[in-house]
Amino acid sequence: MSSSYDYLFKIVVLGEGAVGKTAIVTRFSHGFFRTDYKTTIGSQFAVKNVNIPRDAGDVTVKLQIWDVAGQSRFQILRPMYYRGSSGGLLVYDVTRRRTFIVLEEWLEELHKALNKEIPLVLVANKTDLPDRVVEPLEGRDFADRHGMPYIESSAKTGEGIIDIFSELAEILVVTREKGGNY
Ligand code: G3D
Ligand code: MG
Numbered sequence: 664m665s666s667s668y669d670y671l672f673k674i675v676v677l678g679e680g681a682v683g684k685t686a687i688v689t690r691f692s693h694g695f696f697r698t699d700y701k702t703t704i705g706s707q708f709a710v711k712n713v714n715i716p717r718d719a720g721d722v723t724v725k726l727q728i729w730d731v732a733g734q735s736r737f738q739i740l741r742p743m744y745y746r747g748s749s750g751g752l753l754v755y756d757v758t759r760r761r762t763f764i765v766l767e768e769w770l771e772e773l774h775k776a777l778n779k780e781i782p783l784v785l786v787a788n789k790t791d792l793p794d795r796v797v798e799p800l801e802g803r804d805f806a807d808r809h810g811m812p813y814i815e816s817s818a819k820t821g822e823g824i825i826d827i828f829s830e831l832a833e834i835l836v837v838t839r840e841k842g843g844n845y
Contacts, residue, residue, distance in 0.1 A: 668712060668725035672835050673747050674828075675729045677769045678754035679762040683788040687754065688730045693755055712734040713832040736823035742776035743784065749810055750831050754786040755812070763797045766805065782834045783811045791817040 676684045685707070692709040707730045714721040731737070731744045753769060755762040766785075774780060785806040787797065799815065806813035812830050816823035 668723045670836055670839060671725045671727065672749040672832070673727045673729065674831065675731055675745055675748040675773070676754060677731065677751055677773060678786075679756070679759075679765055680732075682754045682756040682759075682762050683816075684730050684752075684826065686753050687786070687816065687824060687827070688728050690821060690824050691816045692728070697796065706775070711828070715829070715830055715833055715836050722836055724836060726828060726832060738772075741772065742744050745773055745776040748777070748781060750782045750786075750835050751784050752827060752831070753783050754788055755802075756800075757787050757795045757815075758789055758792050758832045758845045760796050761805040763801070763805075766777075780842070782831065782838060783809070784827055784831045784834075785809070785811050785813045786823075787813065787815045789817060789819075790815045790822060791819045 676688060678684055688707075688709050692711045709728045709730070711726050711728065713724045713726060715724055729744055729748070751773065753766055755766060759761075770783075785802060786804045787799070789795075801825055802815075803813050811835075814823050814827050814830060816827060818824065
């Protein structure tokens with residue numbers, strides 16, 4: 664694993680319990696996933712580099728991905744994990760409407776903790792399952808209203824998983840290049 668990089672970003676993964684947050688991060692990080700020493704209070708992180716193509720050559724982005732526990736009993740601790748994050752994933756399960764409905768609450772919790780908005784990607788997960796109830800149009804509409812990209816994924820088949828992280832890394836690099844302070 665390369666230790667050199669051009670940018671380092673902390674990413675938080677948000678969404679209800681069992682939407683597939685851990686499965687997405689595990690799939691993306693291919694075994695580099697590890698359990699944090701704070702596992703007992705429900706958080707893990709993974710580290711992975713992503714290369715962003717640029718005219719002057721690839722830019723290497725190191726992502727430190729925090730997989731925060733979704734259960735409500737951890738709610739009081741989550742703001743601590745949000746601190747210092749540059750971007751995030753907002754994940755729902757397309758087979759459970761409730762996980763889509765509560766997205767606004769996740770956004771609110773994040774913004775309250777950070778006192779600012781950060782780039783996010785909306786992730787519609789479990790698209791491999793036949794019993795889908797939240798349609799692509801609904802997800803796209805939510806993403807458009809909040810100015811974030813919409814990506815469909817399956818941690819099971821791998822669909823969309825790389826796209827999620829390269830899209831977010833690209834946005835973060837562009838923001839940083841423009842002089843943003845994320
Ligand atoms: P969480 O971290 O958001 O709480 P997990 O969710 O990653 O633990 O996933 C919850 C359950 O959903 C797991 O099932 C996991 O295997 C499954 N899952 C996650 N992503 C997908 C997906 O894209 N497709 C399908 N079919 N299943 C998925 P178990 O049974 O292990 O609890
Ligand atoms: Mg999990």
